[in-house]
Amino acid sequence: MKSSMFLNPSAECQLARRTFLRRTGVGSIALASLMKTTIANAATPIHHPPRIRRVIHLCMAGGPSHLETFDYKPELAKHDGQPMPESLTKGQPIAQLQGQSLKVLGPQHEFARYGESDLQMSTVFPRTSAHADDLCIIKSMHTEQINHDPAHTFFNTGTAISGRPSMGAWVLYGLGAETEELPGFIVLTSEGGGQSQPISSRQWHSGFLPSRFQGVQMHSTGSPVHYVRSPAGVGREQQRDVVNAVSRINSLRNAELEDPEIITRISSYEMAFRMQTSIPELADVSGEPKHILDLYGCTPGDGSFASNCLLARRLAERGVRFIQLYHRGWDHHGGVKAGVATTASLVDQGTAALLSDLKQRGMLEETLIIWGGEFGRTPMAQGSGRDHHIKGYSIWLAGGGVRGGMAFGKTDDFGYHAVEDRVHVRDFHATMLHLLGIDHRRFTYKYQGLDFRLTGVEESRVIEEILS
Secondary structure (H helix, E strand, O other): OOOOOOOOHHHHOOOOHHHHHHHOOOHHHHHHHHOOOOOOOOOOOOOOOOOOOEEEEEEEEOOOOHHHOOOOOHHHHHOOOOEOOHHHHOOOOOOOOOOOOOEEOOOOOOEEEEOOOOEEEEOOOOOHHHHHHHEEEEEEEEOOOOOHHHHHHHHHHOOOOOOOOOHHHHHHHHHOOOOOOOOOEEEEEEEOOOEOOOOOHHHHOOOOOOHHHOOEEOOOOOOOOOOOOOOOOOOHHHHHHHHHHHHHHHHHHHHHHOOHHHHHHHHHHHHHHHHHHHHHHHHOOOOOOHHHHHHHOOOOOOOOHHHHHHHHHHHHHOOOOEEEEEEEOOEOOOOHHHHHHHHHHHHHHHHHHHHHHHHHOOOHHHEEEEEEOOOEEEEEEEOOEEEEEOOOEEEEEEEOOEOOOEEEOEEOOOOOOEEEOOEEHHHHHHHHHHHOOOOOOOOOEEEOOEEEOOOOOOOOOOOHHHEO
16 A cells, blocks of 8 residues: 655655755655655554545535435424514525525425434435434534535635635645555546536646646546547557656656656656556446445446446545545525435435445445535525525534534524534534544645645634544
């Protein structure tokens, strides 16, 4: 198991000591990598012993309604159709309902209690609810951006400013990958059930970090990665000769300039060459037993969320550090009842299968699963739907280091404001990094004279209450 931690030891040992120290935030750990010390043999990974080795982010793009999924509000049901209390909404940011008459829309789906923990969840998740005792539902999330793209950017980077590194890039920069055959940060997308919310590639970009840390999008149908195969008539040995020649030329240039983007170019050629073998092997699921395929309920390569979940497990097995699965179908400005039911049905089996599959392989305890969107939906009706909402919504976590079978935080009786144990996006980032062995306060990258952090300069905290 190999770590690149911060720098690729085979290509970057020539960096001057001053350049190395200027570029990294945790110099001693990176130095261990340069001396070819692996994570497996390192005495202490990063700042403290990690609880997990990887992250799988199930991103429900469009903003799932917390009021139809994980945050039951009987008071909302009692006031269905009545005016929304002005005391809750006055002066608050509202997206498309601004200036309109605001009326309460009661919960559109029934809730039930599941597992030994008696965790309350919507009945639209019949399979995921079977894992209630593994889930930690955070009901008090809040964010700062009320429109989709900025909110996605905020959740991924900790800021609405475009051009900052995504959390996956930060994690890969800090820890490296556990594989030399695949990129350490991979993204897959699917859609269905509601408006197909556009997702910009900047959501997995490296920002001001060297570009070798950005996510690589794989395709859910057809060839997973375009142009990775050798041209017709070009054999593997010929391709190796080309890669070696280009790497030597780039290395000579880098000796003069010490440019991290030259190192990225070298790494990209090497990775592309290795992916000619690893990608077809990854996509070939013919060796998966029938009971596993039945568990996910998908036809591999059909572009579904469930198929992507199966690929996520295979990626995790092969050492990919950060995996994001976007499902673009949770934007329900109208028809929220049918929309939530339909979209939930498209992700429920794949989500539950991924949890079961990882658990039976002993991998869930070393993986953090994140399920949630960029924001929630309003308690007020938008016709038969709900508008964007940022003041209180729900996500859930499962896996290593997280207490299962618990709900954390509360919104008010109408599901509008997070009022108890409030969790900001930056608190979530701090907690994720903590589980990976990284102290968010000490994890920095110097850019334009400033020491940047994923969690920024604002106050943020590790959510100790949800940790096991």
